[in-house]
Amino acid sequence: MIDSGESAVSDSILFVTHSPQRSGAESVMLDLAAECHRRGMSVSVACPVGPLSESFPPWAVHVEIPHLGRDHGRRTRAGAAWGMARSMVVAARTLRAHRGTAIVANSAHTLPALRLAGVRSVAWLVHDHLVSRKTRVFIGAGRPLLHHVVAVSPTTASALDGLVDHVAVGRLGVDIPDDAPTGALPTGPLRAGTLSVLTPWKGVDVFLEAVARLDDATAVVAGEAFPGDVGYAAQLRERAGHPDLAGRVTFPGRVRAADALAQWTVHVSASIAPEAGPLTAMEAMAAGVPVVATDHGNPRNLLADRRGVLVPPGDPVALADAMSSIAAxxxxxxxxxxxxYAHVAEHHDRRETVPALLDLLLGTTSSSAPAAPADAVAAPSRGGGGSR
Structure with missing residues (x-):
């Protein structure tokens, strides 16, 4: 197992995540699980039953635990807190059987349950840029267990400053086509798209307002809502039915990124909160699709040196102007x-980033690990700064 005194590699590993849903963070986790399987390790994943567990390959063993996130069925804050605490205890009973296994926590929500389970050591993969008060409590509970803390980008690492003893910085990766793009845009009117979970902080409503300002443009909103955000998704569809957007917006649901991107003039990431990646922007860059993103979080690094266009968060006018400039x-x-394309091909090739990220989590070394680029390096955070 991974022990707090030294790094050792177990022949089995358990990934733990709090949600039954599958989004970017869970896709990264499954890439790491596949790399573990390739290295000959037996792989288990602890998560609630749902879309994520239903997507597991045959070699991954599902360990069922209750949902450790927000309970949208409870109407009061006290009721939600009580429900979460009860779920932590139930999950701990299940996780107790895996105390001799190398463990990777894919979410801060899992840390209290792992502490209750009596786990000695945990590697934590940090996907979220912002640290809420609730998340600080979770980290405080799990901090004694944390042997390796790995953030997926420098901006993600910076949010942990003073909250953990040390944080390493890895990087995300995507599939890179062998042929470099020419950069030629599709013919016809501007076709803008976004690949996104339909949740308020992703700023899809801002994206629609920007498209409404472009008379000839069409838009594709590719993604699905999690159970707690179905109301927001309904609002987006209602907005798309207004006269200034009627017939110009489609909602195809979850799609293969490559299939969607091949038809778009521009990919938009309109998040109103800082992104740790986003993976979708990297996928667009690899596919030769220009990217417009909001100017905070990791996109500020990813799209530096004129690799994309940055706009202020929550500003549909600036976003519309940026999309127009792409076509003009x-x-x-x-x-x-x-x-x-050159940047992601050099620094964000999944064939290299996944093994390197796993090495950071397990405390191992790999001769194939590439040198980190400027947008994937950060100084270690201050130690002993208290808990969050």
Missing amino acids: DPHGTAAMVRRA
Whole structure:
């Protein structure tokens, strides 16, 4: 197992995550699980029953635990807190059987349950950029267990400053096509798209308001809502039915990124809160699709040096202008697309980033691990700064 005194590699590993849903963080976790399987380790994943567990490959053993996140069925804050505490205890009973296994926590929500289970040592993969008061409590409960803390980007690491003893910085990766894109845009009117979970902080409503300002543009909102955000998704569809957008917006649900991106003029990440990646922007850059993203979090690093266009968060006017500029300057856009592809091909190739990320989590070394680029390096956080 991973022990607090030294790094050792177990022949089995358990990934633990709090939600039954599958989004970017869970996809990264499954990539790491596949790498463990490739290395000959037996792999288990502890999570609630749902879309995530239903997507497991045959070699992954599902360990069922209750949902450790927000309970949308409880109407009061006290009721939600009580329900979460009870779920932590139930999960701990199940996790107790895995105390001799190398454990990777894929979410801060799992840390109290792992502490209750008597686990000695945990590697924590940090996906979230912002640290809420509730998350600080979870980290405080789990801090004595944390042997390796690995953030997926420098901005994610910076949010942990003073809250853990040390944080390493890895990087996310995507599939990189062998052929570099030419940067040529599709013919016809501007077709903007976003690949996103339909939740308020992703800013899809801002995206729709921006498209409404572009008379000839069409939009694709590719993604699904989690159970707690079905009301927000309904609001988006209602907005798309207004006269200024009627017939111009489609909602295809969850789609393969490559299939969607091949039809788009521009990919938009309109998040109103800072992103740790986002993976979807990297996928667009690899596919040769220009990216417009909000100017905070990791996109500020990812799209630096004219690899994309950055706009202020929550500003549909600036977002509309940025999308228009993509179509208005095909030569400049083509050069931007080529720079973007070159960057992700060098620094965010999943064939290299996944093994390197796993090595950081397990405390192992790999001769194939590439050198970290400027947008994937951060100084270790201050130690002994209290708990969160």
